[in-house]
Amino acid sequence: MSANPDQALIREAAHWLAFLQSGEPDPAREQAFLAWQAQDPRHAQVIAEFQQHVLALRQSPLKDVPQDQLLKTLNAPSSRRRFLHGSLAVAGLALGAGVASRLATSGWAWPGDLYTGIAERRSFALPDGSTALLNASSRITPQFGRGQRGVVLQRGELLLDIHPQPRAFEVLTGAGTIVARQQRVLVRQELAGWWVLAQQSPVQLIDAKGLAQPLKAGHWARFNAQGLYDSGQAGGGEGDWVRGLLNANDLTLAQVVEALRPYHRGVLRVAPPVEHLRVSGIFPLDDSQHALRMLTGILPVRLSRITDFWITLEPA
Amino acid sequence: MAALFAQHYPWLRARVTRVMGCSFSGEDIAAETFVRVLGLRDPQAIREPRALLTTIAKRLMLDNWRRGDLEKAYLETLKATPENTWPSPEEQAVLTEALLALDRLLDGLPGVGKAVFVQSCLGGLTYEQIGRELGISKSRVQQHMEQAIARCMTVMAP
Numbered sequence: 407m408s409a410n411p412d413q414a415l416i417r418e419a420a421h422w423l424a425f426l427q428s429g430e431p432d433p434a435r436e437q438a439f440l441a442w443q444a445q446d447p448r449h450a451q452v453i454a455e456f457q458q459h460v461l462a463l464r465q466s467p468l469k470d471v472p473q474d475q476l477l478k479t480l481n482a483p484s485s486r487r488r489f490l491h492g493s494l495a496v497a498g499l500a501l502g503a504g505v506a507s508r509l510a511t512s513g514w515a516w517p518g519d520l521y522t523g524i525a526e527r528r529s530f531a532l533p534d535g536s537t538a539l540l541n542a543s544s545r546i547t548p549q550f551g552r553g554q555r556g557v558v559l560q561r562g563e564l565l566l567d568i569h570p571q572p573r574a575f576e577v578l579t580g581a582g583t584i585v586a587r588q589q590r591v592l593v594r595q596e597l598a599g600w601w602v603l604a605q606q607s608p609v610q611l612i613d614a615k616g617l618a619q620p621l622k623a624g625h626w627a628r629f630n631a632q633g634l635y636d637s638g639q640a641g642g643g644e645g646d647w648v649r650g651l652l653n654a655n656d657l658t659l660a661q662v663v664e665a666l667r668p669y670h671r672g673v674l675r676v677a678p679p680v681e682h683l684r685v686s687g688i689f690p691l692d693d694s695q696h697a698l699r700m701l702t703g704i705l706p707v708r709l710s711r712i713t714d715f716w717i718t719l720e721p722a
Numbered sequence: 723m724a725a726l727f728a729q730h731y732p733w734l735r736a737r738v739t740r741v742m743g744c745s746f747s748g749e750d751i752a753a754e755t756f757v758r759v760l761g762l763r764d765p766q767a768i769r770e771p772r773a774l775l776t777t778i779a780k781r782l783m784l785d786n787w788r789r790g791d792l793e794k795a796y797l798e799t800l801k802a803t804p805e806n807t808w809p810s811p812e813e814q815a816v817l818t819e820a821l822l823a824l825d826r827l828l829d830g831l832p833g834v835g836k837a838v839f840v841q842s843c844l845g846g847l848t849y850e851q852i853g854r855e856l857g858i859s860k861s862r863v864q865q866h867m868e869q870a871i872a873r874c875m876t877v878m879a880p
Binding site: 425429483484671 | 787792795796803817820824825827833840841844845848849860864868872878
């Protein structure tokens, strides 16, 4: 007889799965989840069972039924239950009406922030005439007015085309501020810190300690809370995501997967033994599954799928 | 097993027929109940056959009713779509079973909870997109999802 998962375990597992399902990558919490899963074999078992059920649903004929039809059908009152407790059906109807009336007033849930979803790129016009192009799964907070001109990069990657003005444009990150005057600047959050490229004009990086570092046009720098720790000359393919391409020029597999992640639904992992394999090539961002298959063609790796939501790149 | 069948089948058929109000479905459900008992890992170990038979038969009757509800509701939604896009009767039968399986997993959840689960798991939408669609905050979407997943896991548990 298999052990029934107890309610406490179910609640914990549901909490983690609900988080993983959000569609927003969060590497720190993914790590925390993996640690939780490793604590106890029952954790991994209950998660795997659920993922298999979801996979079965996604492969069932239900996937071809339009979702409004599906929900209308599922919400059909039960004839048996209607007969037994007539009042339940009425409560359900009242709830439905409440949701419908709130629907009309939504649309400003995240005042001010500009953001993109998974696999979505979008260009935003900023109030000062500059343009912000957000890579997938990215979010910025514009800061204009009261002597301010700039944005906070909350998550993801941003290509700025800065409209020249006497006041400098500032990009605030968690580990420093980038001060730019004009033209194109590329900024992205990475696992270990931030990366900035002064594409056409020089910029200045003011690190967390307040120290200013100049960055010449055509050069990139990496920095974190301890300051600038790496820099170099641009290779030319850094902004190719604008066209939906990942131009990998001798990157590690971990870096390539990091770039694919904002375009991929679900958990994407790289097994440690293959993390440092070197990769060169041009990969389609908008079809992450295709990009992953390409990787298995050029590297000694294979895709191990628990479900479509859960893919690990492993040694072949 | 044959002895079990001979001893309890007429009793079960009579009971189910009385509840269902139809001798055809009574016969069907009583027979299906025995098929399920045959599928149990150790049918010889059954101590209270009538209690077990009643539990399984009750389950099948509820499923039968619910299947009818879902089928009717689904056909109703089809009326709004062009006839040449309707699934064939065979496809519909397979679909109804899948609907019943999903309905069992989500039974007892509020309508919003079902909507969140379906849009996330089948539609692949992010919580932000679901929240926008349903007019609720992203954190409410996550709460509904958590509740729905816990519900599914409880139903899935053997």
